Amino acid sequence: MKAKLNINKNEIISKIDRRIYGSFIEHLGRAVYGGIYEPTHDSADELGFRGDVLELVRNLKVPIVRYPGGNFVSGYNWEDGIGDKSKRPRKLDLAWLSVETNEVGIDDFQAWAKRANTDVMMAVNLGTRGPDEARALIEYCNGETNTYYANLRRENGYEEPFGFKLWCLGNEMDGDWQICHKTAEEYARVATETAKVLRWVDPSIELVACGSSDHHMPTYGEWESTVLEHTYDYIDYLSLHCYYGNYKGTPDFLARAEDMDRFIKETASICDKERARRNSDKVINLSFDEWNIWYRTKDEEKTAPRWLVAPPLLEEKFNFEDALLAGCMLITLQNNSDRVKIACLAQLVNVIAPIMTENGGVAWKQTIFYPYMYASLFGNGVALSTKAEVDAYTSAEGWNVPYLCSSTIFDEENGRLVIFAVNRSLDDKIELDVSLKGLEGYTLAEHIELYCDDLKATNSKEEQRVAPRKKEISCGSSISLEKHSWNMLVFERNS
Numbered sequence: 133m134k135a136k137l138n139i140n141k142n143e144i145i146s147k148i149d150r151r152i153y154g155s156f157i158e159h160l161g162r163a164v165y166g167g168i169y170e171p172t173h174d175s176a177d178e179l180g181f182r183g184d185v186l187e188l189v190r191n192l193k194v195p196i197v198r199y200p201g202g203n204f205v206s207g208y209n210w211e212d213g214i215g216d217k218s219k220r221p222r223k224l225d226l227a228w229l230s231v232e233t234n235e236v237g238i239d240d241f242q243a244w245a246k247r248a249n250t251d252v253m254m255a256v257n258l259g260t261r262g263p264d265e266a267r268a269l270i271e272y273c274n275g276e277t278n279t280y281y282a283n284l285r286r287e288n289g290y291e292e293p294f295g296f297k298l299w300c301l302g303n304e305m306d307g308d309w310q311i312c313h314k315t316a317e318e319y320a321r322v323a324t325e326t327a328k329v330l331r332w333v334d335p336s337i338e339l340v341a342c343g344s345s346d347h348h349m350p351t352y353g354e355w356e357s358t359v360l361e362h363t364y365d366y367i368d369y370l371s372l373h374c375y376y377g378n379y380k381g382t383p384d385f386l387a388r389a390e391d392m393d394r395f396i397k398e399t400a401s402i403c404d405k406e407r408a409r410r411n412s413d414k415v416i417n418l419s420f421d422e423w424n425i426w427y428r429t430k431d432e433e434k435t436a437p438r439w440l441v442a443p444p445l446l447e448e449k450f451n452f453e454d455a456l457l458a459g460c461m462l463i464t465l466q467n468n469s470d471r472v473k474i475a476c477l478a479q480l481v482n483v484i485a486p487i488m489t490e491n492g493g494v495a496w497k498q499t500i501f502y503p504y505m506y507a508s509l510f511g512n513g514v515a516l517s518t519k520a521e522v523d524a525y526t527s528a529e530g531w532n533v534p535y536l537c538s539s540t541i542f543d544e545e546n547g548r549l550v551i552f553a554v555n556r557s558l559d560d561k562i563e564l565d566v567s568l569k570g571l572e573g574y575t576l577a578e579h580i581e582l583y584c585d586d587l588k589a590t591n592s593k594e595e596q597r598v599a600p601r602k603k604e605i606s607c608g609s610s611i612s613l614e615k616h617s618w619n620m621l622v623f624e625r626n627s
């Protein structure tokens with residue numbers, strides 16, 4: 133099949149906010165214990181953090197990591213995780229029906245984040261708690277005053293404030309699985325009052341209010357409208373979450389990125405409707421702070437043995453077609469970078485994650501590691517709108533889905549233009565013609581491909597069946613994209 137991409141230097145979507153390449157660590161399963169933290173591990177540092185995992189996280193150049201949940205945060209008492217480790221209480225975690233030892237808490241996590249070269253995106257508990265706890269927490273983390281909580285941090289050995297800039301007002305409060313789930317009105321009120329106290333303590337922060345935990349929630353739309361009506365003047369971003377499953381075959385699965393695109397555009401419209409209603413200059417942008425593929429291990433905690441410490445939960449084993457969809461989802465985030473300023477691949481280690489570990493053993497890369505890594509390393513600059521001339525197929529819900537899913541990121545300063553492209557055809561190669569306008573002197577310098585003949589191939593600690601490879605650059609005018617493949621095309625300015 134032939135396809136053409138028309139790219140014009142002047143057709144700018146937006147500068148990419150690097151925070152769209154964020155991720156997420158929740159106290160859930162082996163994300164923390166056995167994931168980032170394992171004091172007895174050979175590679176552990178003096179704080180008990182696994183060096184092998186830190187190295188993989190640094191390879192990904194993750195700009196922000198959301199913490200400590202997720203559903204977990206709605207029952208979390210942050211005070212349990214500070215001070216002398218031997219005195220920290222063991223508690224029941226009702227979100228995941230596990231035991232939380234509190235060996236790792238905020239102090240420890242911010243130390244890990246520094247070592248991982250990332251920033252913390254902090255979430256406050258708006259389930260069992262509310263504004264009172266939130267004001268104490270932000271004083272503890274960011275306070276510079278000679279007052280109780282800022283002094284408590286100093287007593288615990290942290291003279292300098294942590295300086296967390298990004299705060300989530302709870303998590304998925306629209307879902308009845310959430311500890312202390314709320315109606316839109318109930319959530320909107322508590323989120324507003326919490327936003328006020330958080331900002332009074334630290335006016336420099338940015339705040340994210342909960343949108344819907346899925347596009348297909350029965351309250352989607354109404355929830356957003358009510359939350360925005362109350363919180364508009366106090367927040368900066370509205371959150372979106374989505375996880376896709378492969379239920380109707382590969383073509384439909386790979387089309388899920390179109391659903392994500394629609395979710396983003398609809399939610400941005402809801403924000404703009406409220407903006408118009410208020411005649412406000414303020415734009416509420418989007419934080420897609422949980423996205424991934426997740427279906428094999430859904431609801432696992434309901435049947436797994438209860439009250440274990442760090443049981444293996446949600447350890448989704450990603451295959452090659454998951455990597456293709458992850459690539460398409462990253463492309464969708466880039467193409468919506470005018471509204472999506474933050475996004476978190478959920479999650480980072482062991483729990484629906486690009487990085488897996490064995491307790492006491494090795495760490496390795498799942499298939500989705502690669503599109504995520506390349507997007508984070510090479511997807512920096514301005515996103516250009518990419519006009520594609522390509523055939524399309526029809527998805528299960530009757531949508532027209534182009535075989536080629538692509539984004540273009542232009543970094544003028546460094547003389548680099550990068551095209552991310554997924555060929556969604558299961559049968560045909562795409563012979564791609566790229567037309568560059570206003571970009572004279574740019575030529576193809578590198579072609580990285582992720583391809584595996586077997587769509588169901590997975591990686592393991594023994595074998596990386598799905599791994600990128602550098603393709604030969606041919607002298608011909610078109611670029612060949614293998615059937616069902618992810619590709620990164622790097623064009624460089626000739627000096």
Ligand code: AHR
Nearest residue numbers: 158202203204303304478
């Ligand atoms: O990422 C796993 C869970 O998915 C999170 O805890 C929750 O917010 C979402 O439902």
